[in-house]
Amino acid sequence: MPTPRHHLNRQRRRQARADQPASATPAASAPAGPADSGEAGAGSPVGVLTEPAPPGRRRPAAKPVPDRAEVPEREETGEGTAQRPRHRLPLLVLCVLTLLLGGFAGWAHSRAGELRDDPARGNTALTDLARTSEIKGRTAVAVAALFSYDHTDTGAFAEAGKTFLTGKAVEQHRTLFAGVLAQAGRQKPVITTTVTDSAVERIDGDRARVLVYADQSSVSTAGKPRSQAGGKQAAAQDQGVYAGAMFAVDVVLRDGTWLIENIDTFGR
Numbered sequence: 001m002p003t004p005r006h007h008l009n010r011q012r013r014r015q016a017r018a019d020q021p022a023s024a025t026p027a028a029s030a031p032a033g034p035a036d037s038g039e040a041g042a043g044s045p046v047g048v049l050t051e052p053a054p055p056g057r058r059r060p061a062a063k064p065v066p067d068r069a070e071v072p073e074r075e076e077t078g079e080g081t082a083q084r085p086r087h088r089l090p091l092l093v094l095c096v097l098t099l100l101l102g103g104f105a106g107w108a109h110s111r112a113g114e115l116r117d118d119p120a121r122g123n124t125a126l127t128d129l130a131r132t133s134e135i136k137g138r139t140a141v142a143v144a145a146l147f148s149y150d151h152t153d154t155g156a157f158a159e160a161g162k163t164f165l166t167g168k169a170v171e172q173h174r175t176l177f178a179g180v181l182a183q184a185g186r187q188k189p190v191i192t193t194t195v196t197d198s199a200v201e202r203i204d205g206d207r208a209r210v211l212v213y214a215d216q217s218s219v220s221t222a223g224k225p226r227s228q229a230g231g232k233q234a235a236a237q238d239q240g241v242y243a244g245a246m247f248a249v250d251v252v253l254r255d256g257t258w259l260i261e262n263i264d265t266f267g268r
Contacts, residue, residue, distance in 0.1 A: 125200045125208070132200045138258040139210045139251060140195040146173060146260070147193035147216065147245075151184050166254060167261035176263070187220040193245075206253035214245045 125132055145160035165173055180189060197213040219240040250262035 123202045123204065125203045128203060131203060135200050135203070135208050135210060135251060135258055136198050139198055139212065139249060139260070142258075142260055143195050143212055143214060143249070144193055147191070147214070149177065149180060149184075149189060149191040151188045151190065151221075154184075164260055166252065166259040169249075169260045169263050172263045176265075186222060188222045190219045190221060192217050201248070208251050208258070209248060210251060211248050212246070214247075215242070216245050217242045 142160075142164035145156070146164055148160075149157050161170065161173060180191065183189075193214050193216045195212060195214045199211045201209045201211055217240060247266065248264040249260045250264070251258045252261045253259075
């Protein structure tokens with residue numbers, strides 16, 4: 001039969017097992033008592049062999065699991081408010097860019113209107129090369145016909161005035177050749193004009209201004225005839241004058257043809 005001491009050790013082991021789950025930390029082992037003669041003979045110590053937890057070490061506390069119903073509310077109140085300023089920033093940038101582009105468009109439209117209204121900007125002499133070449137060619141032909149005169153073919157001179165002149169240029173041309181026509185019967189002149197160069201200063205729609213450089217020769221065939229051997233008379237001796245001329249003409253497009261409407265001799 002077990003001894004009273006053995007019975008006491010068994011009671012202590014039962015009490016230690018009953019108190020161990022309720023404590024937060026592992027309970028210290030009960031002091032070992034003397035062993036029973038039968039158990040001591042087996043070589044096993046008598047008592048609880050539970051190893052106490054090292055001092056200062058605690059079990060990690062379990063993290064509380066958040067309620068699922070609280071998660072959407074936290075996202076709406078926390079992360080939602082943090083993202084709203086980031087969403088508003090691109091909208092503000094777009095508004096500023098819209099205002100800037102609108103202001104630039106208004107300024108560009110106003111500036112374009114000013115450039116269109118500027119007479120100098122309407123000059124297409126340097127941009128419309130086809131029309132510039134057409135005006136130069138037509139002016140060269142007109143000047144050569146209008147400022148050439150042959151006393152043997154006065155009809156060509158009159159026809160040139162009707163073909164290439166309009167407006168006040170008709171009277172200007174008549175004034176320039178008034179002296180030549182007055183002495184044509186006596187001097188029998190032959191005047192030849194050749195355009196050597198020209199430049200279109202301005203093209204404004206159906207009007208243009210052309211600067212003309214020309215060479216002009218004037219020959220009178222009314223000199224005294226020279227006697228030749230055998231009593232024959234030679235042709236009259238010519239008296240020629242050669243000079244360069246520079247003047248400007250204003251041309252206008254009428255029925256698909258460029259006509260001279262003004263002759264500017266720069267005060268000469």
